[in-house]
Amino acid sequence: MTDQPMVRAENVHKSFGRLEVLKGIDLEVRQGEVCCVIGPSGSGKSTFLRCINHLEKINAGRIWVDGDLIGYRERGGKLHEMREKEVAEQRRAIGMVFQRFNLFPHLTVLENVMEAPLRVRREPKAQVRERAVELLSRVGLADKVDAYPGQCSGGQQQRVAIARALAMRPKLMLFDEPTSALDPELVGEVLDVMKSLASEGMTMIVVTHEIGFAREVGDSLVFMDGGVVVEAGAPREVIANPQHERTRAFLAKVL
Amino acid sequence: MATDVTDVRARPEPIKAVPVRHPGRWAAVAVLAVLTAMFVHVIVTNKAFKWGFIFENLFNQPVVDGLLRGTLLMTICAMAVGIALGVIIAVMRLSDNPILRSVAWVYTWFFRAVPRLVLLAVFGNLGILWSRVEFGVPFDTQLGALFGIPDLHLRVGGFTSRDVFAGFFAGLLGLALSEAAYMAEIVRAGIQSVDPGQAEAAEALGLSRGQALRRIILPQAMRVIVPPTGNETIAMLKDTSLLIMVPVTYELFFQLDAIGKRTFDPFPMYTAACLWYLALTSLLLVGQYFIERHFSRGYGKQDRAKLKLRGLAAEQGGGGGGVAA
Numbered sequence: 001m002t003d004q005p006m007v008r009a010e011n012v013h014k015s016f017g018r019l020e021v022l023k024g025i026d027l028e029v030r031q032g033e034v035c036c037v038i039g040p041s042g043s044g045k046s047t048f049l050r051c052i053n054h055l056e057k058i059n060a061g062r063i064w065v066d067g068d069l070i071g072y073r074e075r076g077g078k079l080h081e082m083r084e085k086e087v088a089e090q091r092r093a094i095g096m097v098f099q100r101f102n103l104f105p106h107l108t109v110l111e112n113v114m115e116a117p118l119r120v121r122r123e124p125k126a127q128v129r130e131r132a133v134e135l136l137s138r139v140g141l142a143d144k145v146d147a148y149p150g151q152c153s154g155g156q157q158q159r160v161a162i163a164r165a166l167a168m169r170p171k172l173m174l175f176d177e178p179t180s181a182l183d184p185e186l187v188g189e190v191l192d193v194m195k196s197l198a199s200e201g202m203t204m205i206v207v208t209h210e211i212g213f214a215r216e217v218g219d220s221l222v223f224m225d226g227g228v229v230v231e232a233g234a235p236r237e238v239i240a241n242p243q244h245e246r247t248r249a250f251l252a253k254v255l
Numbered sequence: 256m257a258t259d260v261t262d263v264r265a266r267p268e269p270i271k272a273v274p275v276r277h278p279g280r281w282a283a284v285a286v287l288a289v290l291t292a293m294f295v296h297v298i299v300t301n302k303a304f305k306w307g308f309i310f311e312n313l314f315n316q317p318v319v320d321g322l323l324r325g326t327l328l329m330t331i332c333a334m335a336v337g338i339a340l341g342v343i344i345a346v347m348r349l350s351d352n353p354i355l356r357s358v359a360w361v362y363t364w365f366f367r368a369v370p371r372l373v374l375l376a377v378f379g380n381l382g383i384l385w386s387r388v389e390f391g392v393p394f395d396t397q398l399g400a401l402f403g404i405p406d407l408h409l410r411v412g413g414f415t416s417r418d419v420f421a422g423f424f425a426g427l428l429g430l431a432l433s434e435a436a437y438m439a440e441i442v443r444a445g446i447q448s449v450d451p452g453q454a455e456a457a458e459a460l461g462l463s464r465g466q467a468l469r470r471i472i473l474p475q476a477m478r479v480i481v482p483p484t485g486n487e488t489i490a491m492l493k494d495t496s497l498l499i500m501v502p503v504t505y506e507l508f509f510q511l512d513a514i515g516k517r518t519f520d521p522f523p524m525y526t527a528a529c530l531w532y533l534a535l536t537s538l539l540l541v542g543q544y545f546i547e548r549h550f551s552r553g554y555g556k557q558d559r560a561k562l563k564l565r566g567l568a569a570e571q572g573g574g575g576g577g578v579a580a
Contacts, residue, residue: 053459084464090459102456105553107476119470148553168460252293 004067006031006203012061014054023227032201036214038222045207049174054087055092095165099177101157103149110145113164135163139193155186176205223247258539263429305523313527316508325506336431341438348443366436371495378429379501382416389413426501445476477550485543489536
């Protein structure tokens with residue numbers, strides 16, 4: 001059981017119409033591993049991340065999270081599409097943080113964090129509230145519980161978004177360029193929260209442009225370009241000694 | 256070093272400039288003042304208004320009755336049904352299912368194409384099409400003939416058209432079905448105005464599509480939906496005067512018009528109708544203000560202004576503290 005990877009992707013293909021965005025992605029992420037995905041824009045890294053929680057349907061290949069096939073059920077050698085309800089159930093175990101935060105602007109910070117445990121898990125309100133406050137103070141926002149997202153800075157909003165995802169007690173966290181929409185001086189506070197999350201043993205896949213974070217916090221680094229994994233390995237090795245020409249060219253531009 | 260320089264420099268004298276003159280505005284004000292004076296003069300001096308006669312009949316029993324039952328109650332009922340049905344049709348319009356989408360399109364096409372006046376006449380006379388309406392297995396007689404059973408009737412009950420497709424209910428059907436078509440378009444625009452990232456975030460959290468729609472999408476769409484819905488309500492209030500085509504006689508304008516015709520003095524009664532509609536519409540505007548304020552939670556100018564003030568206070572308090580880290 002402990003040997004089972006948290007995420008396993010096998011030959012994943014994804015096209016939008018005639019545009020093939022993913023051309024056969026293979027990836028394994030162990031439990032407790034922090035996997036950083038880098039690559040030029042349009043390389044398919046965000047799309048791949050969205051395939052993992054079935055926000056995008058893949059056209060070929062398989063993705064397993066904690067041993068469960070995502071989006072489909074295999075029965076008698078045939079794949080059956082899952083019902084919307086079953087997909088929603090799988091997603092509960094997978095937290096996602098978006099580039100543009102996507103907080104619910106009509107709800108307060110506290111309500112944002114409480115929404116899913118209340119409506120999806122149907123946990124008692126007092127308990128949900130207590131845990132939401134605890135999560136918010138963990139990300140350093142205990143004084144913002146009654147504010148609306150529009151009254152928070154970008155960094156604060158992203159930390160709320162992380163607390164919102166954690167409220168569902170996920171086994172896996174997906175980060176889709178979590179700091180790309182932030183002012184430079186606000187990037188640090190979000191990375192700090194992610195760092196402490198990693199040190200607590202959360203399994204994380206982070207699509208990012210923060211090479212420093214990848215080197216310091218990441219257990220593995222994946223470089224994607226043109227819909228394929230060009231190179232993968234230990235972050236320090238890949239960054240210090242890239243094997244591939246394309247990796248070298250990309251790192252030269254961002255470092 | 257640069258800060259030292261700004262400390263030393265004296266603050267310059269505030270600007271005292273002669274403001275730009277606007278002679279055009281003054282001319283416009285003069286013209287409007289004269290027009291207003293003329294209007295007031297006509298109202299006060301023209302004997303044909305017969306203000307006494309107007310106020311005698313404004314609170315007349317049948318008039319107030321018509322106002323409550325035909326105008327207000329009908330507006331409330333027609334808007335309630337229209338909004339509920341409109342939301343359903345809007346969701347159908349945005350569905351992945353092409354059949355649902357086209358049915359919704361045909362519905363809006365039909366009910367937006369036919370004028371309300373004509374619709375009300377049609378619904379008031381449905382009894383000509385069917386004298387009796389019954390529920391049961393569709394095409395039962397035809398199916399019976401197919402299997403050699405003559406006069407097969409598989410029905411559980413029904414009603415006589417005259418009892419139902421007349422008066423208030425026929426009017427409600429006509430107005431509500433027509434309203435649903437307009438509300439569907441308004442709701443669709445509202446739903447489409449919400450950032451798709453919101454639905455994505457909701458789904459990523461494990462909310463079902465229905466929950467995402469009710470809890471996340473619609474409350475945000477309301478900001479866009481409420482103002483035109485206010486317009487629709489005001490239009491509906493006025494369109495209840497078309498109920499004469501059904502006909503519905505317990506209605507404000509029908510009653511005032513009847514008094515005018517009976518007394519051979521229609522104009523004062525038309526003025527009375529204007530006064531009532533003005534008063535009712537003003538009431539609706541007040542209601543709309545509060546509903547709009549409710550649904551702009553998290554967006555409101557007030558929130559922003561408060562935040563700004565807090566920021567300013569923090570700055571003046573020696574910087575820092577404005578943004579909690």
